[in-house]
Each structure stands twice: as C-alpha cells, then as structure tokens.
Amino acid sequence: MKLLDKIGREFSGYNFVESGKRLFDRKPLQCSLYVTDRCNLDCAYCTEYDNSRPHPSLDDLKKWIRKIRELGTMRIALVGGEPLVHPNIVEVVRYCRGLGFATSLTTNGFLLTRKLVAELEDAGLQVMQISVDRMTPSPITKKSFKTILPKLDYFDNSKISLHITGVICADTLPESRAVLETGLSRGIPTEVRLVHADPLNRFRVDRGPREELERFIVVTNYSSSPRRENFGFAAWCIRTSTSWT
Numbered sequence: 001m002k003l004l005d006k007i008g009r010e011f012s013g014y015n016f017v018e019s020g021k022r023l024f025d026r027k028p029l030q031c032s033l034y035v036t037d038r039c040n041l042d043c044a045y046c047t048e049y050d051n052s053r054p055h056p057s058l059d060d061l062k063k064w065i066r067k068i069r070e071l072g073t074m075r076i077a078l079v080g081g082e083p084l085v086h087p088n089i090v091e092v093v094r095y096c097r098g099l100g101f102a103t104s105l106t107t108n109g110f111l112l113t114r115k116l117v118a119e120l121e122d123a124g125l126q127v128m129q130i131s132v133d134r135m136t137p138s139p140i141t142k143k144s145f146k147t148i149l150p151k152l153d154y155f156d157n158s159k160i161s162l163h164i165t166g167v168i169c170a171d172t173l174p175e176s177r178a179v180l181e182t183g184l185s186r187g188i189p190t191e192v193r194l195v196h197a198d199p200l201n202r203f204r205v206d207r208g209p210r211e212e213l214e215r216f217i218v219v220t221n222y223s224s225s226p227r228r229e230n231f232g233f234a235a236w237c238i239r240t241s242t243s244w245t
C-alpha cells in the first residue's frame with residue numbers, strides 16, 4: 001500500500017471542519033476505551049487485566065461510545081485487557097467508525113487470523129498496534145515475534161496501518177534491539193518503551209540495570225541516526241528519557 005494511501009487512511013476519521021473548531025474549545029480529542037478487562041495472557045509486568053470480570057455487553061459498549069463521541073472526542077483507542085477476546089470486537093470497531101471516530105486497536109496479536117484481519121479492515125479499523133516484547137517467548141512475556149512474524153502476511157495489501165511496540169525490562173532488554181530491527185526492517189513503525197514505574201510493587205519483573213539501559217539508548221540512538229526509516233528509535237528515546245525514574 002502506498003505511503004499517501006496509508007496517511008489518508010490514518011486521517012480519514014477526521015472531519016477537518018470539526019478539527020479546526022477544536023483549536024478553540026476544551027473538549028477531549030482522544031479516548032482509550034477498555035473494551036474488556038479480560039485477557040488471554042498473563043504478562044508479568046501487567047496490572048491492566050482482570051479475568052474475574054465479565055465482558056461488557058455490546059449494548060453497554062455502544063452506549064459508552066456514543067457518550068464519548070457526544071463529548072466531542074475524535075479518536076478512540078480500543079484497549080483492554082485484550083480487545084480481541086471480546087466476542088463483538090468487529091461490531092465495536094464498525095460502530096466507532098460509523099460515528100466518525102478515527103479508530104485504533106492495541107492487541108497482543110495471539111488471536112489474529114487472516115479472516116479476523118479482513119473483518120476488522122472491512123469494519124474500518126485504521127491502525128492496529130501489536131505488542132511485541134521479545135524475539136522468543138519467556139516466562140515474563142509471551143509476546144514475541146515467534147508468534148507475530150507468521151501473521152504479518154495477513155496485512156499485505158491491508159488498509160490497516162500496523163505499529164509495533166515493546167516493553168523494556170531486564171528480561172526483554174537483550175532482545176529489544178532485535179525487536180526494533182525486525183519491525184523496522186519490515187517497514188513497520190516500531191518502538192520499545194521502558195516498563196512503567198511501579199511505586200506499589202505490583203509487577204513481577206525486574207526493570208533492569210540502569211547502566212545497561214542507558215548504554216542501549218546511546219548505542220541504538222547513535223547507530224540509527226543516519227537512517228531515516230529509524231524514526232522509531234527517536235520516538236523511543238524521547239519516551240525513555242521522560243519515563244525513567
């Protein structure tokens with residue numbers, strides 16, 4: 001798919017008249033909606049899922065989505081838990097697009113099939129962010145290219161723009177560079193971000209030695225600077241330097 005088509009697709013949710021007016025008001029621009037708290041994985045750094053809770057009904061989701069739109073919100077990011085475990089996720093995407101939202105979805109990718117990607121595309125999904133932390137699974141995180149690489153074919157000629165993001169901690173750091181290079185070499189915007197701060201000690205991960213993380217930042221930043229397609233590195237460095245505590 002051509003770059004201009006992709007850019008057009010990403011911005012097709014925008015009504016530019018509405019956008020212009022938004023320069024002068026204080027309405028929300030973007031909202032992240034947890035379409036479910038449930039998840040099919042158990043990443044050791046995650047506190048954002050809860051399998052004791054049922055999926056919200058499609059009717060409730062539609063009611064909330066309508067309300068979010070009425071508030072003036074223009075972009076909606078469908079997150080969770082794992083959005084793809086919700087049985088009505090395609091309908092949710094279609095509903096968001098019907099209301100004029102620019103719509104993205106963040107997923108661990110495990111439930112992606114060729115058929116589901118085609119259905120999400122048909123429903124109008126514009127951006128899919130797939131989370132990939134390592135090249136191979138580990139006890140800390142199963143989100144790896146071993147699972148995702150064979151699925152990237154599903155997006156050939158798809159209108160959905162792919163993004164890849166990974167989490168950096170002691171377990172993933174040795175593979176973070178390979179994750180960046182693997183995503184970027186396929187033309188997919190790719191970033192890796194430091195695991196969040198954990199003041200309540202709820203995560204089951206070691207964040208990693210600060211010196212090694214700093215060395216990683218310097219090396220990837222230096223080696224990436226001559227190549228335009230490595231903008232993912234730059235984005236990562238900005239996020240990293242602002243989120244380290």
Ligand SMILES: C[S@@+](CC[C@H](N)C(=O)[O-])C[C@H]1O[C@@H](n2cnc3c(N)ncnc32)[C@H](O)[C@@H]1O
Pocket residue numbers: 039045046047048079080081082083106107108130131165166167193194195196203
């Ligand atoms: C909570 S997940 C929900 C969507 C989906 N289940 C997934 O993993 O992509 C959204 C994003 O937050 C990231 N994430 C979860 N816990 C995190 C943490 N403690 N620090 C940094 N990122 C985290 C995940 O890797 C994922 O990219």
Ligand code: SF4
Pocket residue numbers: 039040041042043046047048049080081082108
């Ligand atoms: S897949 Fe996403 S929601 Fe599920 S445990 Fe991992 S980060 Fe959390």
